[in-house]
Amino acid sequence: MKVLPSIKSPRDLRLIKRELLPTLCEELREQIIQTASHNGGHLGSSLGAVEIITALHYVFNTPDDKIVFDTGHQAYAHKLLTGRQKEFAKVRTKGGISGFPKRYESEFDTFGVGHASTAISAALGMAIARDQQKSQDRVIAVVGDGCMTGGMAYEAMQNAGLLRTDLLVILNDNQMFISQRVGALGKALTKLLTTKYVQLAEEKATNFLQRFDELGNNAAKLAKRARSILFPGTLFEEMGFRYFGPVNGNDMDAMIDVLENVKNVKGPVILHVVTKKGKGYKPAEDSPTKFHGVGLFDVETGDSLGKSDRISFTQAFSKALLKLAAKDEKINAITAAMPEGTGLDAFRDKYPARYFDVGIAEEHAATFAAGLAANGLKPVVALYSTFAQRCFDQILHDIALQNLPVVFALDRAGIVGEDGPTHHGVFDLSFLREIPQLTIAAPADENELQHLLKTAFDTKAPFILRYPRGAGFNVPMDDKPKALPIGKGAWLKKGKDVTILAIGNRVHPAEKAAEILAEQGIKAGVVNMRFVKPLDTNAIDEALKNSQYIVTVEDNVLAGGFGSAVAEYLADKQANFRLLRLGYPDAFVEHGKSALLYAQYDLDAQHQADKILSWLKEK
Structure with missing residues (x-):
């Protein structure tokens, strides 16, 4: 008889016999694997964290006690244990539950997440709120080792060490970053030092030694340092945390025993837990990077399903960068812990001395690139659009203000699909367009991407190149990247009734929309604008000569985006015009397959045509 169906909430979990917990963990893994194979998602991290999450809810x-996840891509077991078993089959699908913790979804989702290195800050805020409200609940932050490469985590830790409030941080070391040390001695020492008797004795000894002025204080410091020799937590101890670990995070009995021992320790505590990413599913254990975030796959073999044969925008960027770097040794590439996701893994393997992975530290990546540029190199910073938000000040202050030639390759710009609002890159045009001295370009397809990358390096000024996730449009690829004129688009079709000004990956759907409109007797022109900044005002002026009816189409929010730039130009010109802007409204876009979202927001070809036809009929 299965255990998982009887768990409607953690209250049920805490009633079952402890010896059933390993069986429950097996069932959780089975459910996660099966669902991820159909829906995609973050598999490896969720499999590795099953025992941690189960033990936390058990202890x-x-x-009332609050668990705060960092990033949230490890929280699938948490969703299954907190009343969402029926809904889990539709996780990450349109209308289904999110792949990340969301406050609106459950009282057990105490803080909404999706970006890394935020958990300790949020948990500390909750702990201080608890203290002021004189509550007795406990606050636990669960962070991955990768998240500890982000500076925000250390800002939070130094503040927690100063405030000295009760806070437990679980450092989930999945052997992808921090070195492991889980042997018999380490396990025995961790168990010994987390018992309340040893903790009390240590506290009394320290207090006693500190009574004897400098000699006693020195002795106390020496004892603390001696303890650190056996434990890799010196940095955390110096920041004011009590460090325990490492402990085997996939050993349920060990996790429960240690959590029971540390949950009443006063002040900030960090528990170092080592887990195996992809635990319980051999393909994920063997290839943890591949199975970090997956699409559809065959459970038996681990092979991906439904992959497009078309080259992706990411692959086009990767190949173009290699071509350009082969002829220019000044080109350097920087990523913030996403070499495979941004396509920089090929550059890393080919030019390791010119490749830099700075960890989850986008702010540092930007200013580091500024330093490279200031000394004569040509850096490209490859980020997901949603993470570029984190280095806005560095782009403005350290790069644009000094007019330094740093190229930003913003992958996953626009809708990204099932990861949802924390990962949709639909804001970059808006928050970057306001910065002086930036050039902002968006290729219509994978071939144009390589030409705009060449343009970016030749510009010798700050340059933003944004492009979407997924497969391109299967256009023929030119042999060599070539520079394109800055601020100049291309007319694809002339029309006397209406002109569609399209940017980025909405250009080809706009062409198709024009064909659909032609079947209705509407002659629509189409311009591939290429540049959001500077705008091709000549193309806009020419469009006005053909018709006063202009449509803008963008994979970005309407507020402050490409359409806004066109509207500002037309308004300042005091032109006689009618303008329809297609993009995303002033609201966060939910998760779901990209094709469904494009249709919902009138951005695919058919819905563009329908919306334009309806608008023209209103005239």
């Missing part, structure tokens, strides 16, 4: 009184 702590959630939801």
Whole structure:
């Protein structure tokens, strides 16, 4: 008889016999693997964290005690244990539950996440709120080792060490970053030092030694340092945390025992837990990077399903960068812990001395690139659009203000699909367009991407190149990248009734929309604008000569985006015009397959045509 169906909430979990927990963990893994194979998602990290999550809900009184996840891509077991088993089959699908913790979804989702290195800050805020409200609940932050490469985590830790409030941080070391040390001695020492008797004795000894002025204080420091020799937590201890670990995070008994021992320790505590990413599913264990975030796959073999044969925008960027770097040794590439996702893994393997992975530190990546540029190199910073938000000040202050030639390759710009609002890159045109001295370009397809990358390096000024996730449009690829004129688009079709000004990956759907309109007797012109900044005002002026009816189409929010730039130009010109802007409204876009979202927001070819036809009929 299965255990998981009987768990409607953690209250049920805490009632079952402890010896059933390993069986429950097996069932959780089975459910996660099966669902991810159909829906895609973050598999490896969720499999590795099953015992941690189960033990936390077993030992702590959630939801009164609060668990805060960092990034949230490890929280599938959490969703299954907190009343969402029926809904889990539709996780990440349109209308279904999110792949990340969301406050609106459950009282057990105490903080909404999706970006890394935020959990300790949020948990500390909750702990201070608890203290002021004189509550007795506990606050636990669950962070991955990768998240500890982000500076925000250390800002939070130094603040927690100063405030000295009760806070437990679980450092989930999945052997992808921090070195492991889980042997018999380490396990025995961790168990010994987390017992309340040893903790009390240590506290009394320290207090006693500190009574004897400098000699006693020196002795206390020496004892602390001696303890650090056996434990890799010196940095955390110096920041004011009590460090325990490492402990085997996939050993349920060990996790429960240690959590029971540390949950009443006063002040900030960090528990170092080592887990195996992809635990329980051999393909994921063997290829943890591949199975970090997956599409559809065959459970038996681990092979991907439904992959497009078309080259992706990411692959086009990767190949173009290699071509350009082969002829220019000044080109350097920087990523923030996403070499495979941004396509820089090929550059890393070919030019390791010119490749830099700075960890989850987008702010540092930007200013580091500024330093390279200031000394004569040609850096490209490859980020997901949603993470470029994190280095806005560095782009403005350290790069644009000094007019330094740093290229930003913003992958996953626009809708990204099932990862949802934390990962949709639909804001970059808006928050970057306001910065002086930036050039902002968006290729219509994978071939144009390589030409705009060449343009970016030749510009010798700050340059933003944004492009979407997924397969391109299967256009023929030119042999060599060539520079394109800055601020100049291309007319694809002339029309006397209406002109569609399209940017980026909405250009080809706009062409098709014009064909659909032609079947209705509407002659629509189409311009591939290429540049959001500077705008091709000549193309806009020419469009006005053909018709006063102009449509803008963009894979970005309407507020402050490409359409806004066109509207500002037309308004300042005091032109006689009618303008329809197609893009995303002033709201966060939900998760779902990209094709469904494009249709919902009138951005695919058919819905563009329908919307334009309806608008023209209103005249």
